[in-house]
Amino acid sequence: MDPLTLGLGIVGLIIFIITLVSILQNNNHGVGGKVLWIAIAFFLNWIGSILWLLIGRGRRR
Numbered sequence: 001m002d003p004l005t006l007g008l009g010i011v012g013l014i015i016f017i018i019t020l021v022s023i024l025q026n027n028n029h030g031v032g033g034k035v036l037w038i039a040i041a042f043f044l045n046w047i048g049s050i051l052w053l054l055i056g057r058g059r060r061r
Contacts, residue, residue, distance in 0.1 A: 012045060019049040028058035 021043045023034055035055050041048035 015046070015049050016041060019052050022057065023052060026057060029056075 020038065023029075023037045023041065026034070030035065037052055041052055044051070
């Protein structure tokens with residue numbers, strides 16, 4: 001396996017885990033919203049994580 005591909009895969013996995021923890025700890029969404037955001041982050045990979053960080057978290061209090 002190419003080292004660059006392996007590195008990008010590891011970075012992607014770390015970003016997904018950070019996104020997953022952020023979704024689960026967020027109080028702005030109910031269970032359905034969290035499941036939807038997890039599915040978006042999982043199936044859209046990088047784009048799903050970026051969308052969560054930009055618009056999914058909602059306003060900080």
